[in-house]
Amino acid sequence: TGSFKIRGAYSCLSNLSEDERARGAVAFSSGNHAQGVAEAARLLGMSATIVMPSDAPAVKCAGVTSRGAHIRYYDRFTESREEIAREIAEETGAVLVPSYDHRDIIAGQGTVGLEIAEDMEALGEATDALICCVGGGGLIGGISLAFGELSAATTIYAAEPAGFDDHRRSVALGRRVRNAASGGSICDALLAEEPGAMTFEINKDSLEGGLVATDAEALAAVAFAFRRLKLVLEPGGAVALAALLAGRVDLRGQTVVVVLTGGNVDPPVLARALKL
């Protein structure tokens, strides 16, 4: 599905009872969790409805419908996706699949952390620091739990788009704070309103702090990944790399893992990154 979100979605849906599966799934997402839920539902023979913003990238909308799921579009600035999803769940009996604040979702995303720890052990390397992009905090929360067991000495940093640095500010204050904006960043995958209640219980202690990358820095990281790593990244999936390349933290001489999380970029955005 072009991002890690299938891990949490499959973890969550595969733990449902047969009766719950028969009722179908509903979720809200700008597109990566959407595709993860759509694919997990398809694999498990479930129906799925995804509430997506009307400005979601076309590549992500196509990835949802091509997997047989239904899209209910909403206006990011005037409607509440949470309310719409709740209404669908009430009307149809469908199970709401949250995008981060759920133990099965966090456990599924945490397999990223398990695999990093295994790979680094196979390389004979200790991870001094890890940088991971953050929306609602499910992925970094799962990685934090895995690293707490397997690589407890690693310093973990959240990376967020400028204007959506709720984790940076929340970790610094020790309590959850919201973002002022609800849209307008090129990093569509990372625009949660605030840290999740469950994920923040993990992340408030596990994170060293937060790093911020601007839209221009995210696009520069997309171009770097294209030219040097030969990897296709979307801006939100490149924010951890962007923060490192922009020098937001000095990790010279350290062994650093940078988590790249999604590649569902619309070609015009890539063209903008590559200045075509």
Add this chain to the structure above:
Amino acid sequence: TGSFKIRGAYSCLSNLSEDERARGAVAFSSGNHAQGVAEAARLLGMSATIVMPSDAPAVKCAGVTSRGAHIRYYDRFTESREEIAREIAEETGAVLVPSYDHRDIIAGQGTVGLEIAEDMEALGEATDALICCVGGGGLIGGISLAFGELSAATTIYAAEPAGFDDHRRSVALGRRVRNAASGGSICDALLAEEPGAMTFEINKDSLEGGLVATDAEALAAVAFAFRRLKLVLEPGGAVALAALLAGRVDLRGQTVVVVLTGGNVDPPVLARALKL
């Protein structure tokens, strides 16, 4: 360097004597072997001159000069790169680093085969078939040697651009035959004139046969890799995938390894593949 060519180049240059290293390296290449030699020379503190066609992709030329090597351009249709390189070697004493017909080059590229065999064993899978793109035959020759020891039951196919199917025809005839054209394919990385003498001694027995992909099919494979695999490929690096997607061989039900070999694509070519 965005392709496998560093493997053979480093294998070759690191086996030179100190006296040979001091004389520098010279090579001819449309750009991937060029970057491999440039990087291997940089790592070993050697000077390097690369003979490149004047229509080589800009991204490859930049990758050579940024590594400190010198480029001597030639006209693909009126000049002989072999002659130019020989002249440079004679005038300067530089060691000519061939792009495929050399035991150290074949051994270096063959590490691709060793790694595939190791990875497949770790997955607990047997490889029924393998498809690999072919220019001069060094990579597929090295893979054939590795698989001869580690996975002898695998059926190996060469994939070539339309008009440059010298391996397909040579394997069928049991003797080396040349291509009529010397340019004009979008797969700039695979435009050797004929199979190498040394590589053909390996490949004439190890290859089941050859598959052909057109320019349009290579571009479609570049787009598939971008959209579905989130990998950046150049057309030449995508020819094995292109031949499979185009249905040139029926491998349904089999476990198939497809070797993707280079990602040094000029952005306008990617834009053409994605129909931007």
